Amino acid sequence: MAKVGYIFKANSYDAFDADKEWMLQYGCVQVIEESVKHETLRPKWKQLMSNLERGDELVVSKFSNAVRGLRELAALIELCRIKVVRIISIHDKIDTCNELFADTTPAEVLMMFGALPEEVAVLRKSSDKIMRLQQSINTSILTKKSLSKAERDKKIVDMYNDGYSIRDIWKESGVRSKSTVYGILNKYRVQLNRKPGRVPGLRK
Structure with a gap:
């Protein structure tokens, strides 16, 4: 009992x-x-x-x-x-x-x-209304994260096209490694027109 x-x-x-x-x-x-x-x-x-x-x-x-x-x-x-x-x-x-x-x-x-x-x-x-609101908020957060990632990728592509070195792009964008930078450039089919660390038009 x-x-x-x-x-x-x-x-x-x-x-x-x-x-x-x-x-x-x-x-x-x-x-x-x-x-x-x-x-x-x-x-x-x-x-x-x-x-x-x-x-x-x-x-x-x-x-x-x-x-x-x-x-x-x-x-x-x-x-x-x-x-x-x-x-x-x-x-x-x-x-x-x-x-x-x-x-x-x-x-x-x-x-x-x-x-x-x-x-x-x-x-x-x-209860259904509050759950829908919570799902909407979660979706909004995910959208913002995706947008932030897209903006980061665009920044990396723009910096490369503007002549910044891979090292500078890596530090400025906050990605984990230089290989991530290359991966993003390849993802957007950016033509790699210089060696790592070299800015077009400048000689070492």
Whole structure:
């Protein structure tokens, strides 16, 4: 018999810290945190469902935080009924043993069922939006890096065509070695018209 907590770490879920503290104070031996990037498959939730044993207690922040619809909620309730697992939902104020939230009425439970699809949709929409923004930022960073590399290559080509020595180009561009300079010149099919260190028109 074990008390286990579960929280889906949605980006818009502000009660995460308070809920985790509630679970620990209640005596949960483990609080499972599901990352938003695993929202589609919820591997930790599935593992938790598989590991529940008779007499365990499952504590969730809110049913809309734990499941993704009424079908999953029904499956959860049926599984816990079969395994005799107590379910506690903190913010829904529901305890299947009717001990912690004895004042919760049947009408409030029905309201929870009715509001669940909308709450799940809002939670997922918010998380999806933030993930898209993060991906956009990462793409922007990669684009800037690519642009910076292209600008560096152009500078190397321009310096060579302007008569700078390979040594000077190497130092000015910040590349790792002289061979990198030659590699970039070859990449852009620059005709090598002088020996290393020699500037066209000058004699040693």
